[in-house]
Amino acid sequence: MSVVSAGWRTLVHREILRFVRRPRNTFLPPAITNALYLIVFGVILGGRIDVGGDVTYIHFILPGLVVLGAVSDAFQNASFSIFHGRWNEYIHEVQTAPLSYTEMVIAYVVASALRGTLIAVLITGVGVLFTNLIPSMTPVEFAHPVYVVAFVFVITLLFAGFGVIGGLWARDFDHLTVMNQFIIRPLVFFGAVFYPLSTLSQFWQSVSLLNPMVYMVEGVRFAFLDISDISPVVSLAVLAGATVVVVAIDVWLFKRGFGLTD
Protein backbone atom coordinates (compact mmCIF):
# COMPACT_ATOMS: atom_id res chain seq x y z
CA MET A 1 0.00 0.00 0.00
CA SER A 2 1.29 3.40 -0.96
CA VAL A 3 2.29 5.81 1.80
CA VAL A 4 0.82 8.69 -0.18
CA SER A 5 -2.79 8.94 -1.23
CA ALA A 6 -4.02 8.36 -4.75
CA GLY A 7 -5.45 11.87 -4.68
CA TRP A 8 -2.05 13.37 -3.88
CA ARG A 9 -0.37 11.34 -6.62
CA THR A 10 -3.01 12.52 -9.08
CA LEU A 11 -2.43 16.17 -8.24
CA VAL A 12 1.35 15.78 -8.57
CA HIS A 13 0.84 13.99 -11.89
CA ARG A 14 -1.45 16.74 -13.14
CA GLU A 15 1.03 19.43 -12.12
CA ILE A 16 3.93 17.66 -13.83
CA LEU A 17 1.97 17.09 -17.03
CA ARG A 18 1.13 20.78 -17.11
CA PHE A 19 4.76 21.83 -17.61
CA VAL A 20 6.07 18.74 -19.40
CA ARG A 21 3.55 19.11 -22.22
CA ARG A 22 4.63 22.67 -22.94
CA PRO A 23 8.39 22.38 -23.48
CA ARG A 24 8.45 25.48 -25.69
CA ASN A 25 7.23 27.50 -22.71
CA THR A 26 9.05 25.69 -19.93
CA PHE A 27 12.32 24.16 -21.12
CA LEU A 28 13.34 25.95 -24.31
CA PRO A 29 13.60 29.53 -22.89
CA PRO A 30 16.05 28.66 -20.07
CA ALA A 31 18.12 26.55 -22.46
CA ILE A 32 18.48 29.48 -24.87
CA THR A 33 18.99 32.10 -22.16
CA ASN A 34 21.71 30.14 -20.43
CA ALA A 35 23.45 29.30 -23.68
CA LEU A 36 23.58 33.07 -24.32
CA TYR A 37 24.91 33.74 -20.80
CA LEU A 38 27.67 31.19 -21.33
CA ILE A 39 28.57 32.51 -24.79
CA VAL A 40 28.75 36.17 -23.69
CA PHE A 41 30.07 35.91 -20.15
CA GLY A 42 31.83 32.60 -20.33
CA VAL A 43 33.40 32.54 -23.79
CA ILE A 44 33.56 36.13 -25.08
CA LEU A 45 34.22 38.05 -21.85
CA GLY A 46 35.31 35.18 -19.64
CA GLY A 47 38.96 35.25 -20.64
CA ARG A 48 39.27 38.87 -19.42
CA ILE A 49 37.72 38.28 -16.00
CA ASP A 50 39.85 36.90 -13.19
CA VAL A 51 37.97 35.32 -10.29
CA GLY A 52 41.09 34.03 -8.57
CA GLY A 53 42.79 30.66 -8.47
CA ASP A 54 42.71 28.31 -11.41
CA VAL A 55 38.98 28.65 -12.02
CA THR A 56 37.87 30.05 -15.38
CA TYR A 57 34.96 32.44 -15.45
CA ILE A 58 32.63 30.03 -17.26
CA HIS A 59 33.20 27.45 -14.52
CA PHE A 60 32.70 30.13 -11.90
CA ILE A 61 29.32 31.40 -13.16
CA LEU A 62 27.85 28.03 -14.09
CA PRO A 63 26.81 27.09 -10.51
CA GLY A 64 25.18 30.51 -10.13
CA LEU A 65 23.30 30.09 -13.38
CA VAL A 66 22.11 26.67 -12.24
CA VAL A 67 20.78 28.22 -9.04
CA LEU A 68 19.22 31.14 -10.91
CA GLY A 69 17.39 28.83 -13.34
CA ALA A 70 16.35 26.29 -10.73
CA VAL A 71 14.87 28.70 -8.22
CA SER A 72 13.27 30.96 -10.83
CA ASP A 73 11.44 28.08 -12.46
CA ALA A 74 10.45 26.43 -9.19
CA PHE A 75 9.01 29.75 -8.02
CA GLN A 76 7.37 30.53 -11.32
CA ASN A 77 5.79 27.11 -11.65
CA ALA A 78 4.14 27.13 -8.24
CA SER A 79 3.05 30.75 -8.36
CA PHE A 80 1.67 30.56 -11.90
CA SER A 81 -0.10 27.25 -11.43
CA ILE A 82 -1.88 28.39 -8.29
CA PHE A 83 -2.62 31.89 -9.52
CA HIS A 84 -3.89 30.71 -12.92
CA GLY A 85 -6.09 28.17 -11.14
CA ARG A 86 -7.46 30.93 -8.93
CA TRP A 87 -7.88 33.32 -11.85
CA ASN A 88 -9.96 30.80 -13.83
CA GLU A 89 -11.35 29.25 -10.65
CA TYR A 90 -10.42 25.69 -11.67
CA ILE A 91 -8.40 25.40 -8.48
CA HIS A 92 -11.86 24.71 -7.06
CA GLU A 93 -11.47 21.18 -8.48
CA VAL A 94 -8.65 20.67 -6.00
CA GLN A 95 -10.21 22.67 -3.18
CA THR A 96 -13.44 20.67 -3.25
CA ALA A 97 -11.59 17.33 -3.46
CA PRO A 98 -11.07 15.09 -0.42
CA LEU A 99 -7.38 16.01 -0.14
CA SER A 100 -5.88 17.36 3.08
CA TYR A 101 -4.49 20.88 2.95
CA THR A 102 -1.01 19.46 3.58
CA GLU A 103 -1.38 17.10 0.62
CA MET A 104 -2.45 19.98 -1.63
CA VAL A 105 0.56 22.11 -0.66
CA ILE A 106 3.11 19.29 -0.84
CA ALA A 107 1.81 18.31 -4.28
CA TYR A 108 2.26 21.83 -5.67
CA VAL A 109 5.67 22.19 -4.01
CA VAL A 110 7.04 18.81 -5.12
CA ALA A 111 5.92 19.22 -8.74
CA SER A 112 7.36 22.75 -8.91
CA ALA A 113 10.63 21.63 -7.28
CA LEU A 114 10.86 18.88 -9.89
CA ARG A 115 10.58 21.46 -12.65
CA GLY A 116 13.33 23.52 -10.99
CA THR A 117 15.49 20.40 -10.74
CA LEU A 118 14.98 19.56 -14.42
CA ILE A 119 16.00 23.12 -15.32
CA ALA A 120 19.11 22.73 -13.13
CA VAL A 121 19.99 19.55 -15.04
CA LEU A 122 19.32 21.30 -18.35
CA ILE A 123 21.58 24.27 -17.53
CA THR A 124 24.31 21.98 -16.25
CA GLY A 125 24.00 20.05 -19.49
CA VAL A 126 24.43 23.26 -21.48
CA GLY A 127 27.55 24.04 -19.43
CA VAL A 128 28.97 20.56 -19.93
CA LEU A 129 28.32 20.84 -23.66
CA PHE A 130 30.11 24.20 -23.94
CA THR A 131 33.16 23.16 -21.95
CA ASN A 132 33.48 19.98 -23.96
CA LEU A 133 33.02 21.70 -27.31
CA ILE A 134 35.71 24.32 -26.68
CA PRO A 135 39.11 22.58 -26.74
CA SER A 136 40.87 25.14 -24.53
CA MET A 137 38.41 24.58 -21.66
CA THR A 138 38.41 22.01 -18.93
CA PRO A 139 35.17 19.98 -18.95
CA VAL A 140 32.78 20.67 -16.07
CA GLU A 141 33.15 18.26 -13.17
CA PHE A 142 31.47 17.90 -9.81
CA ALA A 143 33.75 18.18 -6.79
CA HIS A 144 31.01 17.04 -4.40
CA PRO A 145 28.13 15.37 -6.30
CA VAL A 146 26.16 14.66 -3.11
CA TYR A 147 26.17 18.35 -2.27
CA VAL A 148 24.95 19.16 -5.79
CA VAL A 149 21.94 16.91 -5.30
CA ALA A 150 21.32 18.12 -1.75
CA PHE A 151 21.48 21.82 -2.62
CA VAL A 152 19.33 21.55 -5.74
CA PHE A 153 16.81 19.49 -3.77
CA VAL A 154 16.55 22.03 -0.95
CA ILE A 155 16.63 25.26 -2.97
CA THR A 156 13.98 24.13 -5.44
CA LEU A 157 11.70 23.05 -2.60
CA LEU A 158 12.30 26.38 -0.85
CA PHE A 159 11.45 28.48 -3.88
CA ALA A 160 8.51 26.31 -4.80
CA GLY A 161 7.29 27.04 -1.28
CA PHE A 162 7.76 30.78 -1.87
CA GLY A 163 5.93 30.33 -5.17
CA VAL A 164 2.89 28.95 -3.38
CA ILE A 165 2.77 32.09 -1.24
CA GLY A 166 3.17 34.25 -4.35
CA GLY A 167 0.39 32.38 -6.17
CA LEU A 168 -1.97 32.86 -3.24
CA TRP A 169 -1.04 36.52 -2.74
CA ALA A 170 -1.20 37.70 -6.37
CA ARG A 171 -4.34 39.56 -7.36
CA ASP A 172 -3.52 39.81 -11.05
CA PHE A 173 -0.81 38.79 -13.50
CA ASP A 174 1.13 42.01 -12.87
CA HIS A 175 1.77 40.87 -9.31
CA LEU A 176 3.49 37.74 -10.60
CA THR A 177 5.71 39.88 -12.81
CA VAL A 178 6.49 42.22 -9.93
CA MET A 179 7.57 39.33 -7.72
CA ASN A 180 9.86 37.96 -10.40
CA GLN A 181 11.35 41.24 -11.60
CA PHE A 182 11.63 43.21 -8.38
CA ILE A 183 12.25 40.55 -5.75
CA ILE A 184 13.70 37.34 -7.21
CA ARG A 185 15.89 38.88 -9.89
CA PRO A 186 17.66 41.52 -7.70
CA LEU A 187 18.32 38.87 -5.06
CA VAL A 188 19.87 36.67 -7.72
CA PHE A 189 22.01 39.36 -9.29
CA PHE A 190 23.33 40.45 -5.90
CA GLY A 191 23.69 36.84 -4.83
CA ALA A 192 27.27 36.26 -5.97
CA VAL A 193 26.24 34.60 -9.21
CA PHE A 194 28.56 36.71 -11.36
CA TYR A 195 31.27 37.72 -8.84
CA PRO A 196 33.03 36.23 -5.83
CA LEU A 197 31.97 37.65 -2.47
CA SER A 198 35.61 38.31 -1.68
CA THR A 199 35.71 41.06 -4.33
CA LEU A 200 33.35 43.14 -2.15
CA SER A 201 34.34 45.32 0.80
CA GLN A 202 33.83 43.84 4.25
CA PHE A 203 30.69 45.92 4.74
CA TRP A 204 29.01 44.70 1.55
CA GLN A 205 30.10 41.16 2.23
CA SER A 206 28.23 41.39 5.56
CA VAL A 207 25.17 42.88 3.85
CA SER A 208 25.27 40.13 1.24
CA LEU A 209 24.97 37.50 3.94
CA LEU A 210 21.39 38.72 4.51
CA ASN A 211 20.57 37.57 0.98
CA PRO A 212 19.46 33.90 1.03
CA MET A 213 20.56 33.55 -2.57
CA VAL A 214 24.19 33.90 -1.49
CA TYR A 215 23.99 30.70 0.55
CA MET A 216 22.50 28.84 -2.40
CA VAL A 217 25.03 30.05 -4.94
CA GLU A 218 27.99 29.53 -2.63
CA GLY A 219 26.72 26.06 -1.69
CA VAL A 220 26.27 24.90 -5.27
CA ARG A 221 29.59 26.50 -6.24
CA PHE A 222 31.25 24.46 -3.50
CA ALA A 223 29.56 21.34 -4.83
CA PHE A 224 30.85 22.04 -8.36
CA LEU A 225 34.26 23.59 -7.73
CA ASP A 226 35.21 22.92 -4.10
CA ILE A 227 35.49 26.66 -3.49
CA SER A 228 33.19 28.71 -1.30
CA ASP A 229 33.23 31.78 0.91
CA ILE A 230 30.62 30.23 3.25
CA SER A 231 30.59 26.79 4.90
CA PRO A 232 28.34 24.51 2.78
CA VAL A 233 27.06 22.74 5.87
CA VAL A 234 25.90 26.04 7.34
CA SER A 235 24.29 26.99 4.03
CA LEU A 236 22.48 23.70 3.73
CA ALA A 237 21.23 23.83 7.31
CA VAL A 238 19.96 27.42 6.95
CA LEU A 239 18.21 26.63 3.66
CA ALA A 240 16.67 23.39 4.93
CA GLY A 241 15.33 25.20 7.99
CA ALA A 242 13.92 27.97 5.83
CA THR A 243 12.26 25.39 3.57
CA VAL A 244 10.48 23.74 6.49
CA VAL A 245 9.26 27.13 7.74
CA VAL A 246 8.04 28.28 4.31
CA VAL A 247 6.17 25.03 3.56
CA ALA A 248 4.57 25.18 7.02
CA ILE A 249 3.40 28.72 6.20
CA ASP A 250 2.00 27.42 2.88
CA VAL A 251 -0.05 24.78 4.69
CA TRP A 252 -1.30 27.33 7.21
CA LEU A 253 -2.37 29.67 4.40
CA PHE A 254 -4.25 26.85 2.65
CA LYS A 255 -6.00 25.96 5.90
CA ARG A 256 -6.95 29.59 6.42
CA GLY A 257 -8.16 29.74 2.83
CA PHE A 258 -5.93 32.76 2.13
CA GLY A 259 -6.62 33.82 -1.44
CA LEU A 260 -8.76 30.74 -1.92
CA THR A 261 -12.01 31.12 0.00
CA ASP A 262 -14.35 33.99 0.75
Add this chain to the structure above:
Amino acid sequence: MSLAISTTDLEKSYGSVRALDGISLAVEQGEFFGLLGPNGAGKTTFINILVGLVRKSDGEASVFGHDVESEYRAARDRIGLAPQEFNVDRFFPIREVLTHKAGYHGITGEEAKARADRALRTVGIYDKRNTRFDWLSGGMKRRFMLARALVSDPDLLILDEPTAGVDVELRHDLWEIITELNDDGTTILLTTHYIEEAERLCDTVAIMDQGEKLTVASPESLMARGNDTIRLRLESPPTRPPKIDDERIQEMTIEGESLVVTAPTGGEVAPALVRSLDRQGHTVVDMDISRTSLEEVFVSLTGTDEAETAPETEPAAPEGML
Protein backbone atom coordinates in the same frame (compact mmCIF):
# COMPACT_ATOMS: atom_id res chain seq x y z
CA MET B 1 -29.42 7.27 9.39
CA SER B 2 -27.71 10.65 9.22
CA LEU B 3 -29.08 13.47 7.15
CA ALA B 4 -27.54 14.12 3.75
CA ILE B 5 -27.26 17.80 4.68
CA SER B 6 -27.79 19.32 8.08
CA THR B 7 -27.23 22.97 8.92
CA THR B 8 -28.01 24.80 12.13
CA ASP B 9 -28.07 28.59 12.42
CA LEU B 10 -25.61 28.84 9.55
CA GLU B 11 -24.31 32.36 9.09
CA LYS B 12 -22.02 34.11 6.66
CA SER B 13 -21.18 37.78 6.79
CA TYR B 14 -19.10 39.90 4.44
CA GLY B 15 -18.39 42.92 6.61
CA SER B 16 -21.77 44.39 7.42
CA VAL B 17 -23.54 42.33 4.74
CA ARG B 18 -25.17 39.14 6.00
CA ALA B 19 -25.20 36.69 3.10
CA LEU B 20 -26.65 33.92 5.28
CA ASP B 21 -28.63 34.80 8.37
CA GLY B 22 -29.11 31.71 10.52
CA ILE B 23 -30.10 29.06 7.98
CA SER B 24 -31.23 25.74 9.48
CA LEU B 25 -32.02 23.05 6.94
CA ALA B 26 -32.33 19.27 6.94
CA VAL B 27 -32.11 17.29 3.71
CA GLU B 28 -32.92 13.60 3.95
CA GLN B 29 -30.86 10.98 2.13
CA GLY B 30 -32.33 10.28 -1.28
CA GLU B 31 -34.33 13.50 -1.32
CA PHE B 32 -34.59 15.86 -4.28
CA PHE B 33 -34.28 19.20 -2.51
CA GLY B 34 -34.63 22.58 -4.17
CA LEU B 35 -33.25 25.90 -2.99
CA LEU B 36 -35.36 28.59 -4.56
CA GLY B 37 -34.68 32.27 -4.31
CA PRO B 38 -33.91 35.42 -6.25
CA ASN B 39 -30.36 36.49 -7.04
CA GLY B 40 -28.56 37.40 -3.83
CA ALA B 41 -30.73 35.13 -1.71
CA GLY B 42 -27.68 33.22 -0.45
CA LYS B 43 -28.16 29.96 -2.36
CA THR B 44 -24.65 29.76 -3.79
CA THR B 45 -23.09 30.88 -0.51
CA PHE B 46 -24.93 28.05 1.22
CA ILE B 47 -23.59 25.51 -1.29
CA ASN B 48 -20.06 26.88 -1.20
CA ILE B 49 -19.91 26.48 2.56
CA LEU B 50 -20.78 22.78 2.15
CA VAL B 51 -17.97 22.17 -0.35
CA GLY B 52 -15.32 24.37 1.31
CA LEU B 53 -15.20 27.34 -1.05
CA VAL B 54 -16.62 29.72 1.55
CA ARG B 55 -15.84 29.77 5.27
CA LYS B 56 -18.87 30.06 7.50
CA SER B 57 -19.02 32.87 10.04
CA ASP B 58 -21.07 30.89 12.54
CA GLY B 59 -23.37 27.90 12.95
CA GLU B 60 -22.98 24.24 12.04
CA ALA B 61 -23.00 22.40 8.72
CA SER B 62 -22.52 18.70 8.04
CA VAL B 63 -22.81 16.34 5.08
CA PHE B 64 -23.79 12.73 5.84
CA GLY B 65 -22.89 13.43 9.47
CA HIS B 66 -19.43 14.84 8.68
CA ASP B 67 -18.76 18.40 9.78
CA VAL B 68 -17.75 20.40 6.68
CA GLU B 69 -14.77 21.97 8.48
CA SER B 70 -13.42 19.47 11.02
CA GLU B 71 -14.16 16.45 8.79
CA TYR B 72 -13.88 18.20 5.47
CA ARG B 73 -12.25 15.31 3.62
CA ALA B 74 -15.00 12.82 4.44
CA ALA B 75 -17.68 15.41 3.65
CA ARG B 76 -16.15 16.40 0.30
CA ASP B 77 -15.66 12.78 -0.73
CA ARG B 78 -19.44 12.31 -0.77
CA ILE B 79 -20.20 15.44 -2.82
CA GLY B 80 -20.32 16.04 -6.56
CA LEU B 81 -20.64 19.72 -7.42
CA ALA B 82 -21.78 21.30 -10.68
CA PRO B 83 -21.39 25.05 -10.07
CA GLN B 84 -23.08 27.73 -12.08
CA GLU B 85 -19.80 29.30 -13.22
CA PHE B 86 -17.53 27.40 -15.60
CA ASN B 87 -14.46 26.59 -13.49
CA VAL B 88 -12.81 23.86 -15.52
CA ASP B 89 -9.10 23.11 -15.96
CA ARG B 90 -8.19 24.66 -19.33
CA PHE B 91 -4.89 22.82 -19.79
CA PHE B 92 -6.25 19.36 -20.53
CA PRO B 93 -8.82 17.65 -22.77
CA ILE B 94 -12.07 17.08 -20.93
CA ARG B 95 -11.60 13.32 -20.55
CA GLU B 96 -8.34 13.96 -18.77
CA VAL B 97 -9.95 16.61 -16.56
CA LEU B 98 -12.40 13.93 -15.47
CA THR B 99 -9.71 11.33 -14.77
CA HIS B 100 -7.91 13.91 -12.64
CA LYS B 101 -11.10 14.68 -10.74
CA ALA B 102 -11.69 10.96 -10.20
CA GLY B 103 -8.09 10.62 -9.05
CA TYR B 104 -8.54 13.28 -6.39
CA HIS B 105 -11.27 11.01 -5.03
CA GLY B 106 -8.91 8.03 -4.96
CA ILE B 107 -10.04 6.47 -8.26
CA THR B 108 -7.08 5.97 -10.58
CA GLY B 109 -5.86 4.08 -13.63
CA GLU B 110 -8.27 2.20 -15.86
CA GLU B 111 -11.11 2.64 -13.38
CA ALA B 112 -10.76 6.43 -13.57
CA LYS B 113 -10.78 6.31 -17.39
CA ALA B 114 -13.85 4.07 -17.38
CA ARG B 115 -15.60 6.46 -14.98
CA ALA B 116 -14.70 9.42 -17.19
CA ASP B 117 -16.03 7.70 -20.31
CA ARG B 118 -19.22 6.68 -18.54
CA ALA B 119 -19.83 10.22 -17.27
CA LEU B 120 -19.24 11.66 -20.75
CA ARG B 121 -21.62 9.14 -22.30
CA THR B 122 -24.23 9.87 -19.66
CA VAL B 123 -24.29 13.54 -20.59
CA GLY B 124 -23.93 12.84 -24.31
CA ILE B 125 -20.54 14.38 -25.15
CA TYR B 126 -18.33 11.27 -25.34
CA ASP B 127 -17.33 12.08 -28.92
CA LYS B 128 -15.82 15.36 -27.63
CA ARG B 129 -13.65 13.58 -25.04
CA ASN B 130 -10.35 14.76 -26.54
CA THR B 131 -11.44 18.37 -26.84
CA ARG B 132 -10.43 21.04 -24.40
CA PHE B 133 -13.20 22.75 -22.47
CA ASP B 134 -12.75 26.12 -24.16
CA TRP B 135 -13.64 24.61 -27.53
CA LEU B 136 -16.99 23.16 -26.45
CA SER B 137 -20.25 24.93 -27.28
CA GLY B 138 -22.21 26.56 -24.45
CA GLY B 139 -24.58 23.62 -24.14
CA MET B 140 -21.75 21.09 -24.14
CA LYS B 141 -20.00 23.06 -21.43
CA ARG B 142 -23.11 22.82 -19.29
CA ARG B 143 -23.28 19.06 -19.94
CA PHE B 144 -19.63 18.72 -18.99
CA MET B 145 -20.21 20.46 -15.66
CA LEU B 146 -22.66 17.69 -14.82
CA ALA B 147 -20.24 14.98 -16.04
CA ARG B 148 -17.51 16.30 -13.77
CA ALA B 149 -19.87 16.23 -10.80
CA LEU B 150 -20.82 12.63 -11.62
CA VAL B 151 -17.37 11.15 -12.18
CA SER B 152 -16.74 10.46 -8.50
CA ASP B 153 -20.14 8.73 -8.21
CA PRO B 154 -21.28 11.08 -5.43
CA ASP B 155 -23.93 10.36 -2.83
CA LEU B 156 -24.87 14.03 -2.83
CA LEU B 157 -25.10 15.84 -6.13
CA ILE B 158 -25.17 19.63 -5.80
CA LEU B 159 -26.38 21.50 -8.87
CA ASP B 160 -26.14 25.27 -8.82
CA GLU B 161 -28.43 26.67 -11.51
CA PRO B 162 -27.67 23.73 -13.85
CA THR B 163 -29.99 24.85 -16.61
CA ALA B 164 -29.24 28.57 -16.54
CA GLY B 165 -29.35 29.82 -20.11
CA VAL B 166 -29.65 26.45 -21.85
CA ASP B 167 -32.08 25.53 -24.63
CA VAL B 168 -35.24 23.51 -24.17
CA GLU B 169 -33.84 20.20 -25.41
CA LEU B 170 -30.79 20.33 -23.17
CA ARG B 171 -32.86 21.41 -20.20
CA HIS B 172 -35.09 18.37 -20.59
CA ASP B 173 -32.07 16.10 -21.10
CA LEU B 174 -30.51 17.37 -17.88
CA TRP B 175 -33.79 16.95 -16.02
CA GLU B 176 -34.03 13.37 -17.22
CA ILE B 177 -30.47 12.54 -16.15
CA ILE B 178 -30.77 13.99 -12.67
CA THR B 179 -34.20 12.46 -12.14
CA GLU B 180 -32.75 9.03 -12.95
CA LEU B 181 -29.87 9.63 -10.56
CA ASN B 182 -32.31 10.58 -7.83
CA ASP B 183 -34.40 7.48 -8.56
CA ASP B 184 -31.22 5.43 -8.06
CA GLY B 185 -30.75 6.93 -4.59
CA THR B 186 -28.52 9.98 -5.14
CA THR B 187 -29.50 12.91 -2.95
CA ILE B 188 -29.84 16.04 -5.02
CA LEU B 189 -29.58 19.65 -3.92
CA LEU B 190 -30.69 21.93 -6.71
CA THR B 191 -30.59 25.69 -6.68
CA THR B 192 -32.63 27.44 -9.27
CA HIS B 193 -34.65 30.50 -9.92
CA TYR B 194 -36.61 28.72 -12.64
CA ILE B 195 -39.86 28.01 -10.87
CA GLU B 196 -40.93 25.34 -13.34
CA GLU B 197 -37.79 23.38 -12.61
CA ALA B 198 -38.39 23.28 -8.87
CA GLU B 199 -42.08 22.51 -9.33
CA ARG B 200 -41.36 19.62 -11.66
CA LEU B 201 -38.35 18.01 -10.00
CA CYS B 202 -38.21 18.66 -6.28
CA ASP B 203 -39.67 16.67 -3.40
CA THR B 204 -39.06 19.58 -1.08
CA VAL B 205 -38.37 23.23 -1.70
CA ALA B 206 -36.81 25.83 0.57
CA ILE B 207 -37.51 29.40 -0.42
CA MET B 208 -34.75 31.81 0.53
CA ASP B 209 -34.52 35.55 0.32
CA GLN B 210 -31.79 37.94 1.52
CA GLY B 211 -29.95 35.20 3.40
CA GLU B 212 -33.01 33.97 5.26
CA LYS B 213 -35.07 30.82 4.94
CA LEU B 214 -38.66 31.85 4.38
CA THR B 215 -40.28 28.43 4.23
CA VAL B 216 -39.65 24.74 3.56
CA ALA B 217 -42.36 22.53 2.09
CA SER B 218 -43.24 20.32 -0.86
CA PRO B 219 -44.18 22.22 -4.04
CA GLU B 220 -47.73 20.85 -3.72
CA SER B 221 -48.26 22.11 -0.20
CA LEU B 222 -46.75 25.46 -1.14
CA MET B 223 -49.13 25.77 -4.04
CA ALA B 224 -52.01 24.82 -1.76
CA ARG B 225 -51.25 27.93 0.25
CA GLY B 226 -52.17 30.18 -2.66
CA ASN B 227 -55.49 30.95 -4.31
CA ASP B 228 -56.83 29.15 -7.40
CA THR B 229 -58.58 31.03 -10.17
CA ILE B 230 -62.06 29.83 -11.30
CA ARG B 231 -63.09 31.32 -14.63
CA LEU B 232 -66.82 30.88 -15.41
CA ARG B 233 -68.30 31.91 -18.75
CA LEU B 234 -71.92 32.93 -18.26
CA GLU B 235 -74.68 32.87 -20.87
CA SER B 236 -75.74 36.40 -19.90
CA PRO B 237 -72.90 38.00 -18.00
CA PRO B 238 -74.01 40.60 -15.43
CA THR B 239 -72.47 44.05 -15.30
CA ARG B 240 -71.47 43.55 -11.67
CA PRO B 241 -70.36 40.36 -9.86
CA PRO B 242 -73.30 38.60 -8.17
CA LYS B 243 -73.34 38.24 -4.38
CA ILE B 244 -72.25 34.76 -3.35
CA ASP B 245 -72.32 33.83 0.31
CA ASP B 246 -69.18 31.71 0.61
CA GLU B 247 -66.43 32.86 2.95
CA ARG B 248 -63.81 30.89 1.02
CA ILE B 249 -64.12 33.24 -1.93
CA GLN B 250 -61.42 35.91 -1.88
CA GLU B 251 -62.36 37.99 -4.89
CA MET B 252 -64.88 38.12 -7.77
CA THR B 253 -64.58 40.23 -10.91
CA ILE B 254 -66.24 40.41 -14.32
CA GLU B 255 -63.83 40.11 -17.26
CA GLY B 256 -65.74 40.27 -20.55
CA GLU B 257 -68.22 37.41 -20.61
CA SER B 258 -66.56 35.66 -17.69
CA LEU B 259 -66.87 35.78 -13.97
CA VAL B 260 -63.44 35.37 -12.41
CA VAL B 261 -63.36 34.02 -8.86
CA THR B 262 -60.26 33.55 -6.73
CA ALA B 263 -60.39 31.10 -3.84
CA PRO B 264 -58.18 28.47 -2.17
CA THR B 265 -58.79 24.87 -3.30
CA GLY B 266 -60.82 25.94 -6.34
CA GLY B 267 -61.99 22.39 -7.02
CA GLU B 268 -63.91 22.32 -3.73
CA VAL B 269 -65.42 25.78 -4.11
CA ALA B 270 -66.53 25.40 -7.73
CA PRO B 271 -69.60 23.05 -7.30
CA ALA B 272 -71.17 25.26 -4.59
CA LEU B 273 -70.35 28.33 -6.65
CA VAL B 274 -72.11 26.93 -9.75
CA ARG B 275 -75.17 25.98 -7.65
CA SER B 276 -75.37 29.49 -6.13
CA LEU B 277 -75.11 31.12 -9.55
CA ASP B 278 -77.78 28.77 -10.90
CA ARG B 279 -80.10 29.69 -8.04
CA GLN B 280 -79.62 33.37 -8.93
CA GLY B 281 -80.55 32.65 -12.58
CA HIS B 282 -77.06 32.70 -14.13
CA THR B 283 -76.36 29.88 -16.56
CA VAL B 284 -72.74 28.70 -16.59
CA VAL B 285 -71.75 27.59 -20.11
CA ASP B 286 -68.06 26.93 -19.48
CA MET B 287 -65.72 26.70 -16.52
CA ASP B 288 -61.96 26.55 -16.09
CA ILE B 289 -60.02 26.18 -12.86
CA SER B 290 -56.35 27.16 -12.85
CA ARG B 291 -54.35 26.22 -9.83
CA THR B 292 -52.11 28.71 -8.15
CA SER B 293 -48.54 28.39 -9.40
CA LEU B 294 -45.42 28.03 -7.35
CA GLU B 295 -44.31 31.23 -8.99
CA GLU B 296 -47.22 33.12 -7.44
CA VAL B 297 -46.39 31.67 -4.03
CA PHE B 298 -42.75 32.59 -4.56
CA VAL B 299 -43.63 36.17 -5.47
CA SER B 300 -45.94 36.53 -2.50
CA LEU B 301 -43.25 35.23 -0.13
CA THR B 302 -40.26 37.09 -1.47
CA GLY B 303 -41.99 40.18 -2.75
CA THR B 304 -40.02 39.88 -5.97
CA ASP B 305 -40.77 38.74 -9.46
CA GLU B 306 -37.13 38.01 -10.15
CA ALA B 307 -37.75 34.31 -10.42
CA GLU B 308 -38.07 33.32 -14.02
CA THR B 309 -39.73 30.80 -16.15
CA ALA B 310 -37.18 28.93 -18.20
CA PRO B 311 -36.17 30.60 -21.45
CA GLU B 312 -36.92 28.83 -24.68
CA THR B 313 -33.72 29.41 -26.60
CA GLU B 314 -30.07 30.05 -26.11
CA PRO B 315 -27.28 30.87 -28.54
CA ALA B 316 -25.40 27.63 -29.23
CA ALA B 317 -22.28 29.21 -30.69
CA PRO B 318 -18.94 28.22 -29.16
CA GLU B 319 -17.61 30.73 -26.67
CA GLY B 320 -14.07 30.24 -27.95
CA MET B 321 -10.82 30.64 -26.07
CA LEU B 322 -10.73 32.74 -22.97
